[in-house]
Amino acid sequence: MSGGGGGGCSIVWFRRDLRVEDNPALTAGVRAGAVVAVFIWAPEEEGQYYPGRVSRWWLKQSLAFLDSSLRNLGAPLITKRSTDSVSTLLEVVKSTGATQLFFNHLYDPLSLIRDHRAKEVLTSHGIAVRSFNADLLYEPWDVNDAHGQPFTTFSAFWERCLSMPYDPEAPLLPPKRIIPGDISRCPCDTLVFEDEFEKASNALLARAWSPGWNNADKALTAFINGPLIEYSRNRRKADSATTSFLSPHLHFGEVSVKKVFHLVRIRQVLWANEGNKAGEESVNLFLKSIGLREYSRYISFNHPYSHERPLLGHLKFFPWVVNEGYFKAWRQGRTGYPLVDAGMRELWATGWLHDRIRVVVSSFFVKVLQLPWRWGMKYFWDALLDADLESDALGWQYISGTLPDGREFDRIDNPQFEGYKFDPNGEYVRRWLPELARLPTEWIHHPWNAPESVLQAAGIELGSNYPLPIVGIDTAKARLQEALSQMWQQEAASRAAIENGTEEGLGDSSESAPYTFPQDIQMEENLEPVRNNPPSAPRRYEDQMVPSITSSLLRIEEEETSSDLRNSAADSRAEVPINVNVQQNARVTLNPGAAVLQSPHSNARLQQNNGATELRITAEDSTAESSSSGRRERDGGVVPVWSPPTSSFSEQFVGDENGIGTSSSYLQRHPQTHEILNWRRLPQTG
């Protein structure tokens, strides 16, 4: 396994494993001889999930740290700008004379496809390709129930993980030094991660966060030595500095989960020996949140659609309220519910939110406002520093009640009560909603009930400097009931239609006139959300239209932007290629031998017609996404930018074999979803 005498070096392809310690691909590369470390920035490949501003900021910092560590070890990080990672890899291989490629696994749907293709293409060029597990305690395909089937509930999954017959592998030490490959003919591209606007907005982030693997290590140590022991007691506090703050580090793989697991476990044994029950329990709870991260990859691998369609099919028939006024009020933190609003303001200003508050605001979004969950998920994607497709998809599905072990649909959490639970003294609300700062705790989570005199004393005029509740909880409950009964009706009708052989189970009504967002959703300072008005916007049965992302970077880099993007390109925005429909989505060019991943229900599958498949998303798509976004400064933070409508989503694979409904839940349907993309079928080492 060493060098192989051929003299060719190895490429180590860094992605979301931006660390030198416990990096199996890097270790393998170093063992094999000379190494060329590469990072390819090809955000257009992410289509709609082009990374948000804060996420890109983090990546930039993190790469700088990685580069300097690699340099210290002997080989710099080669950075490449690309719209097609695989062909760029090929170029790098050619210009360096490499004979091997090493990388670590990713499990989001896009990466599964891209990496699969990378293996195929590079292998066909005579390159030895090997990939490794660097992101998880156990590979998804190694965790199965007694019948060899994937788990479908978290607790069963996690129980199994914790009782596997073998422990997760011990973390690898960083290499002592790296022999550099020949990069004389492989120049770096300068990567641009932020434009001038964004730079200004991002300046503040550095005060609160320190990206990079060495800082990740510090954060981990600080957490284990500090807040961990109190985790079980404190984890419910919205305002806490008691979380690990590891999530962005983990997202970019600056610290390995295996290392976290091992260190935390060691501490647990220690506490157990001391009879420290609280400490022991704290570790269990913290590990559970690590487990959820694992589970999100597990779900994504087994159901590569989970980021865009409900796992339990009935939600497909939920009549979502398509109301951009609600949506805007939610984003701005002007719903009239202090806990929700405080959360949204914090997110807006810092790109961060405590897990509890994520649940509160997303649950409010889905249950009270009844907005399509994918909008919310997309907003999180754009705004969160630790935006993570798999984790966020899991979270939103959990909230929406489309997981077997998720929250029930018909349950509305009352933000007022949750407020007193998670923020009993109102400190959190006061910090993020200065307009309520003078309100006594008694009323802080339900100002609408406060006596006029109290409001006056606190300088609050409801409906003027703080909104009345956008929707009353009772109204929301009634509406939710109504919507749910509609949903079940639709579901039943659809099933009946399928049984009658009327193939088109889903009412085509929804497909005919795709709703589009208003052109420009600006962050207006004093927008007053309408109160309790029945949703003026139509309800719709498909939840597929996701307001698009903003990528102002592209605006700068690609000058070719056409004049009227909104109408042309915006309608045909590149989607996550999973659902690419060639006819409809003209912008997504499927080059000869299109790779098309089909519905999970018809067994997700990468179809390849001939060897060199290529799925390319043209630059125009993303450029289009950058148009018409409003931005405004706002106390310290910067308002996340929101841009206009997105395409209709091509969820046309309507007539899934089994129909869609609870009776034929995905539990029974998922069998071979992963067969094709299963890594087991790919050369596996490590």
Place this chain on the structure above:
DNA sequence: CGACATTTGTA
């Protein structure tokens, strides 16, 4: 010590 009440936590 078991039957029953109360509290708690809910991926």
Place this chain on the structure above:
DNA sequence: ACAAATGTC
């Protein structure tokens, strides 16, 4: 809202 865990007599 509910099931599990914990507390009480």
